[in-house]
Amino acid sequence: MKLLHTADWHIGRTLNGYSLLNEQKHAFKQILQLAKDEKVDGIVIAGDIYDRSIPGTDAVTTLDSMLREINLTNKIPIYAISGNHDGAKRLNYGREWMEFTNFHLNTLLDEAFTPLETEDTQIFMLPFFDPMDARVYYKEQGMDEDDVKNIHTINDAMELVLADMYKLFAPNKKHLLITHFSVTPSADQEIELTSETSSKVGGLATLTASQFDKFDYVMLGHIHTRFASPSENIRYSGSPIKFNVKEARLKNKGKGVDIVNITPDKITTEFHEIRPQTDLIVLEETWETLLDPTFYKTQPTKSDWFAITVKNFDRSKHINVRAQLQEIYGTVVELDYENLRKDTTAKIADKNISELSPDSIVEQFFQSVTGNDLSKEQKRLVDSIFVDLRKED
Amino acid sequence: MKLLHTADWHIGRTLNGYSLLNEQKHAFKQILQLAKDEKVDGIVIAGDIYDRSIPGTDAVTTLDSMLREINLTNKIPIYAISGNHDGAKRLNYGREWMEFTNFHLNTLLDEAFTPLETEDTQIFMLPFFDPMDARVYYKEQGMDEDDVKNIHTINDAMELVLADMYKLFAPNKKHLLITHFSVTPSADQEIELTSETSSKVGGLATLTASQFDKFDYVMLGHIHTRFASPSENIRYSGSPIKFNVKEARLKNKGKGVDIVNITPDKITTEFHEIRPQTDLIVLEETWETLLDPTFYKTQPTKSDWFAITVKNFDRSKHINVRAQLQEIYGTVVELDYENLRKDTTAKIADKNISELSPDSIVEQFFQSVTGNDLSKEQKRLVDSIFVDLRKED
Known part of the structure; x- marks a missing residue:
């Protein structure tokens, strides 16, 4: 199985009032071409598809046309989740119709426990959520009130979520996870690479790589550079374009996407640069x-x-x-x-x-x-x- | 062919700060039950599906679940257009995926010239548009610049649009139109029945029934009472619920939907009342x-x-x-x-x-x-x- 891993498109974003839409369209063309050239089995978009919960009309029509080109014109499956910038409930609209053409979209926590199954792979799609979402979900699942109240941090919540996912693991398959959080190599490390790493703000506290090590591969969104990837198999693709001066200042600033090749023996990652039109x-x-x-x-x-x-x-x-x-x-x-x-x-x-x-x-x-x-x-x-x-x- | 004709759902509307969502859900249940009982071939929603161009999250999730119940759970086709309250471009999102399950949605003028065809019927779906939309459309069609500039009123525009539709008429079929405008019995009559009739404001100038008489039947949205219907075959279904005191004050205030029965011989309309939960x-x-x-x-x-x-x-x-x-x-x-x-x-x-x-x-x-x-x-x-x-x- 071959997947193209991208994230953090932030459609609708501006830079000091200058629209980035043309730049985003230019990056999209390269992503689509690569997906066709590589004959991938799907494009993974790991959250922050839009830049904000109520995107502008331009952003809505642009995204619609991108998704149509991938999924309807070129019949390439999509595996997409919402990030912290997306309005989870709004983005959910129409999801069940899109499923018919293998456009898989999860934006709510309760949708994360139905992995997509191929002959030899299980793909878990876990959208961004906060501890309060987890409380609501586990209360609905009939969890004891006191236990629900003990969900304070995203670490508390993730522990429960991952345990529930592990229960669903089919033993002879590869297990992939698509999610949207800040994940560091170890608990005492903090990534200081992009503007997205104000890590303790708004329930965005960081998780650590070891929490995910039962998965064979994790495709992350949230941090905009692939150099923040906490391990070989837990990777950020980074955003396809630069969003601000801070990102442009980074030494390692090449933007791009990953081609992830999953075989029974091993999983390999190959980076492909996306070239800017307007640098x-x-x-x-x-x-x-x-x-x-x-x-x-x-x-x-x-x-x-x-x-x-x-x-x-x-x-x-x-x-x-x-x-x-x-x-x-x-x-x-x-x-x-x-x-x-x-x-x-x-x-x-x-x-x-x-x-x-x-x-x-x-x-x-x-x-x-x-x-x-x-x-x-x-x-x-x-x-x-x-x-x-x-x-x- | 049997269609259920409804319009002006205005999902997300409030009355002096009181949410009408529960009332709208209650009306919806009755509409769905009627559609199932009558085994209709489709539900027509003739515009103003939402109450405003950027609906609240509650409105989005409510509408999504209603549309899923009709089209996915019960496999009933939908024929929907946008009205003046809807954000045409935003509502368009996902339209091409919905088409796969016979959820037909037109929100843009250029989508109106592809009628849906059955063996004996052509259904034209014309969303609300204003003279400026018509100028843009006809300019793109290569119309002479001077002629484009002569499109001033909705009457100018409608004349062109209808002429283009007539060219597409298959001679041996019935011709239905779904649209969202203020249509009066004759040019010198103005309807004074609901708040939606401030007829000359915002390009909403009224059209007259005779303009549409090449169609066998016209299903309208925009005016909230069926008593405003300009003729036997050019009909408003009215809104399924009362939205304000002015509507509640009307003598003939029963709200409901039409079952329209189309046979080769004739077309009949049967009104079905929708009962309020909270009157x-x-x-x-x-x-x-x-x-x-x-x-x-x-x-x-x-x-x-x-x-x-x-x-x-x-x-x-x-x-x-x-x-x-x-x-x-x-x-x-x-x-x-x-x-x-x-x-x-x-x-x-x-x-x-x-x-x-x-x-x-x-x-x-x-x-x-x-x-x-x-x-x-x-x-x-x-x-x-x-x-x-x-x-x-």
């Missing part, structure tokens, strides 16, 4: 370097997106900083100045704010935030607004 | 009558919902009006006083508002809106808030 480039340079043609001519093309930090920058000497950089680099999705905070504080502290005229305050605020002076046109506008306000008084 | 009772009586046991003992049970207008009411003589009425009648979802506005104006006009103390203003406002005086506890709270505010000054 996210992080630059941290001085103003002089950034404007130096010998530097910027070696940089990627204008069609990429740039996140730029200007080092040792005296903003009082420059105007239209963003405009100048966009002229050279194209789309600047993030612009920072080293020591920005210090400068700002210093300026405002120069004078008691009540001694400044209202238009001077607007001007200084604008400069602090954007690094640019107000243009003549902007100054005129600010002035006229204050004049109008004065008239109203 | 909405409108009372307009004097205070004395409302509190008189010989009156209220003849009223429906406490499990119903009451919308009460107290006639000729001098509120200054009463406290806790709502509480007293709830004690007798149960749930009071709406409470009005005759001449409320006049009284309020009179009181406020008594004194220049600037001469009143802040707590007196709150007290008078509370009384105007609720008909009750502030309780001692409430007065104390109001006082202490104003004292705190004064301290902050």
